[in-house]
Amino acid sequence: MAPAFEPMIGRYLRTEIDGVPHRIYFEEAGQGIPLVCLHTAGADGRQYRHLMSDPEVTRRFRVLAFDMPWHGKSTPPDGWQKDEYRLTTASYTAAIRAFCQAMELDRPVAMGCSIGGRIVLNLAIAHASEFRALIALEAADFQQPWYDTAWLHRPDVHGGEVCAALVSGLIAPQSPSAARHETLWMYMQSGPGVFKGDLYFYRVDGDLRDKVEAIDTTACPLYLLTGEYDFSCTPEDTLRTARHIPGAEVQIMKELGHFPMSEYPAKFREYILPVLERIASRS
Amino acid sequence: MTPVQRFERLADLLAADPDLRRRGRWVEAECRVEIGAEPFHLAIRGGAIEEFARGPRLLRSVAFSIRGTDEAWRRHWQRVPEPGWHDLFALTKRGEASIDGDLRPLLQNLQYFKDLLALPRRLTEGH
Numbered sequence: 001m002a003p004a005f006e007p008m009i010g011r012y013l014r015t016e017i018d019g020v021p022h023r024i025y026f027e028e029a030g031q032g033i034p035l036v037c038l039h040t041a042g043a044d045g046r047q048y049r050h051l052m053s054d055p056e057v058t059r060r061f062r063v064l065a066f067d068m069p070w071h072g073k074s075t076p077p078d079g080w081q082k083d084e085y086r087l088t089t090a091s092y093t094a095a096i097r098a099f100c101q102a103m104e105l106d107r108p109v110a111m112g113c114s115i116g117g118r119i120v121l122n123l124a125i126a127h128a129s130e131f132r133a134l135i136a137l138e139a140a141d142f143q144q145p146w147y148d149t150a151w152l153h154r155p156d157v158h159g160g161e162v163c164a165a166l167v168s169g170l171i172a173p174q175s176p177s178a179a180r181h182e183t184l185w186m187y188m189q190s191g192p193g194v195f196k197g198d199l200y201f202y203r204v205d206g207d208l209r210d211k212v213e214a215i216d217t218t219a220c221p222l223y224l225l226t227g228e229y230d231f232s233c234t235p236e237d238t239l240r241t242a243r244h245i246p247g248a249e250v251q252i253m254k255e256l257g258h259f260p261m262s263e264y265p266a267k268f269r270e271y272i273l274p275v276l277e278r279i280a281s282r283s
Numbered sequence: 284m285t286p287v288q289r290f291e292r293l294a295d296l297l298a299a300d301p302d303l304r305r306r307g308r309w310v311e312a313e314c315r316v317e318i319g320a321e322p323f324h325l326a327i328r329g330g331a332i333e334e335f336a337r338g339p340r341l342l343r344s345v346a347f348s349i350r351g352t353d354e355a356w357r358r359h360w361q362r363v364p365e366p367g368w369h370d371l372f373a374l375t376k377r378g379e380a381s382i383d384g385d386l387r388p389l390l391q392n393l394q395y396f397k398d399l400l401a402l403p404r405r406l407t408e409g410h
Contacts, residue, residue: 146376151390158391165393169370173363228366231373235366 008052008063010073015102017069018094025073026066026099030058033132033283034108035276036100037065038116040138040259041087041202042163042195043186044072047113050265056273060280061109066099068092070194085197088205092119097127109279111135114233114258115202117224121241125211128220133279135223135272138230138258140237141208141244149203153193160188163195170258172229174267183262217247221282223275224248227256249275286356287337289403290318293325294332296402303402304330307395312388315345316400319353330395347384349400355379360403371397 008029015022027045029052037048045065052063067074070085096119100108109132112120117139124134147166153159164187171180187195215222222245226238235252242250253260253271260268297303307330316323324343326334351359351374358368367373374380382389389396 144376146372151386156387156391162390162393165397166372168394169372169397172366173369229369231367231370231376 006049006053007058008049012073013066013099013102015098017098018091020077022069022077022095022098023075024066024069024099026064027052028062028064029053030060030062032060032062033280034100034103034105035061035063036096036105036108036110037063037261038096038110038112038119039065039068039071040114040116041198042071042190044068044074044190046072046186047183047259047262049262050268051261051272054269056269057276061276064103064105064108068095070191070197076191085191085193086205087115087198087201089119089122089201092201092206093122093126096123097130100130107132109133109135111137112139113137113261114139115198115206117233118202118206118208120222121208121212121215122206124215124217124220124222124245125208128216131220132283133221133223135225135275137260138226138233138238139224140226140233140241141212143202143233143237145203146232149196149199152196152199159192159195160190163190164188167258170230170232171263172227172255172257174255175257175263179263179265183259186262212241212244215245215248217245221279222248224250225253225260225271225275226250227253227258227260229255229257232258284406286353286360286403287318287321289360289406290316290323290356291337292406293399293402294335296405297332297399300402303395303398306330307392307399310388310392310395312347312392313345314384314389314396315343315348317348317350318356319351345384346388347382347386349380349382351380356403359401360406362404362407364404371400 008027010027013024039045039047044067048065070076117136120134120136164184224238224242226235242248310327313326324336324340355374
């Protein structure tokens, strides 16, 4: 019997980000319009594996998901041990643009979730001409914090377990058990302080209030999709953000939470396929 | 059933869940849970409820307290809770519940405590 391979393949990319050499792991599947997928904080590109296994997507899109530096199988840069990891708007934007340029992607679509959704808003503000369309999942210009991130990295609390336990409530109750627990499993695996360092961008550095009004959706279409069970980035947060962006298309997704692509792939598909269809028909 | 009546069944619900007791096998904590105006004191050892007492316990020290309104627990324990009522931290974010005290034993065993406090969801009307 032939080996039962899944369609995606993984490789390591050598590239510089802000002049620093990096070794970036990514997976890809499909052909056509490049669709770069950005994972959530403290997680990695595996969150998009269902999208990469969906022929309805991959027949028209080349789906790529890279692990951010410090995440998944991407290596932190030399000397990482000397500093506390902190993601910023600038470093996050630089990493995404470096990946797209190194891969020689022609005006890709970028889709990000959570912190990935927030940075997609920044791409729309500052680099819209480089993208064909932008999709922000669970995104808003600002969200009210709901816990103290000091708990995420300390010797007397298991980082992986507490990260997963905190975010478990952001998953909708309708999420199938296997998908829920796979999503949490990924959250248990980030390096010490990585989730906390990502949230520095989310909570301290990445406040985009008053900046999203500069987004020009005629230059690059912007789609905002948020799950109704997401109490971190609430539907109200997304709707408020969308009101400041003329032309932004917004949708609240039923029976989904903060991790739509991994917590309930079949349900997410119902919402994302029509968006991808529209992007493909415009291209 | 009122939220208090549901919560009074907690020890039975935990006894019927060996997986949750296994996951809580390192838990050693005393805590106070308030269901509306009604306080409960819980002593948990090895994932099992060793002591479960309803009513005020004057000068009884506990590591942490979790308080929720009657409405918070009633809606949290619906079979499929509505958005914004489905998680302990959704309740605290909306101001319908609060947590205070020494949060370390709670955060060290967070999934256990969240699952423990969600157990009354399994009680459907008629039980």
